[in-house]
Amino acid sequence: xxxxxxxxxxxxxxxxxxxxxxxxxxxxxxxxxxxxxxxxxxxxxxxxxxxxxxxxxxxxxxxxxxxxxxxxxxxxxxxxxxxxxxxxxxxxxxxxxxxxxxxxxxxxx
Numbered sequence: 001x002x003x004x005x006x007x008x009x010x011x012x013x014x015x016x017x018x019x020x021x022x023x024x025x026x027x028x029x030x031x032x033x034x035x036x037x038x039x040x041x042x043x044x045x046x047x048x049x050x051x052x053x054x055x056x057x058x059x060x061x062x063x064x065x066x067x068x069x070x071x072x073x074x075x076x077x078x079x080x081x082x083x084x085x086x087x088x089x090x091x092x093x094x095x096x097x098x099x100x101x102x103x104x105x106x107x108x109x
Contacts, residue, residue, distance in 0.1 A: 015030060024100075
């Protein structure tokens with residue numbers, strides 16, 4: 001598991017960078033959690049001027065439960081009102097992953 005953040009580059013750019021750096025063969029899916037509102041059309045809204053702690057704390061707890069899936073937690077991240085987007089497999093990433101596996105196997109011979 002790898003945890004990272006991006007504040008100075010868009011998320012898509014950061015993920016792309018991880019397809020060509022030392023992490024490239026070590027992942028095939030990701031989850032992201034954000035605090036900005038997302039519209040029904042998928043547009044990210046503006047940062048609220050202030051966050052209400054009574055809403056923020058349960059949301060952060062829910063994010064951690066959903067992300068880390070701790071065994072001892074009986075409840076899920078129920079206070080997380082969010083939209084889930086499922087990842088589509090990128091054929092280029094899949095090809096690189098297969099090639100890396102084959103190269104590793106050939107190097108062991």
